[in-house]
Amino acid sequence: MQTVRIMWVTTCALITLALGAPPSIAGDKPPFITEAYYRIEWGRFDEFMELFKKNHYPILARLKEEGLIESMTAAFPVNHASEESRWDFRLTLVIPDTDAFGKAFPGIKEELYPDQDKLAQEEQRRFSLLTAHTDIVVRHEDVTKW
Numbered sequence: 001m002q003t004v005r006i007m008w009v010t011t012c013a014l015i016t017l018a019l020g021a022p023p024s025i026a027g028d029k030p031p032f033i034t035e036a037y038y039r040i041e042w043g044r045f046d047e048f049m050e051l052f053k054k055n056h057y058p059i060l061a062r063l064k065e066e067g068l069i070e071s072m073t074a075a076f077p078v079n080h081a082s083e084e085s086r087w088d089f090r091l092t093l094v095i096p097d098t099d100a101f102g103k104a105f106p107g108i109k110e111e112l113y114p115d116q117d118k119l120a121q122e123e124q125r126r127f128s129l130l131t132a133h134t135d136i137v138v139r140h141e142d143v144t145k146w
Helices: 002-018 045-065 098-112 116-128
Strands: 032-040 071-075 089-095 130-138
Touching: 032 045, 045 071, 045 089, 045 098, 045 116, 116 130
Parallel strands: none
Antiparallel strands: 032 089, 032 130, 071 089
């Protein structure tokens, strides 16, 4: 369970550190965009996705419902790469206001999953199925203005 807590804290810290500036205000700044890449142990993809859809996606869906996530997309590679560069699942989140996102996340998680110990165990299992996980903050730029 300690590993899951560390991963949650790390993810929240990444978002907070990447956004050292004040939150975006109506067109003031572009939204925060993060891509999470997951490499899953061979033969464990279905179990990983089942746990992701059961425990993590509902939190993200609620955040999107409340306008705290502007968009959320999943990508899966069609071809496979060498093991060192392989990824199996990418989740891209566009977050307009990271402060509001960070404040709402824990409450929604507790509301949707009152049994936090069970959630922590299942999230520990989900993360144990990974061989690699990377969160990358990206910036999109309108190339027509170059």
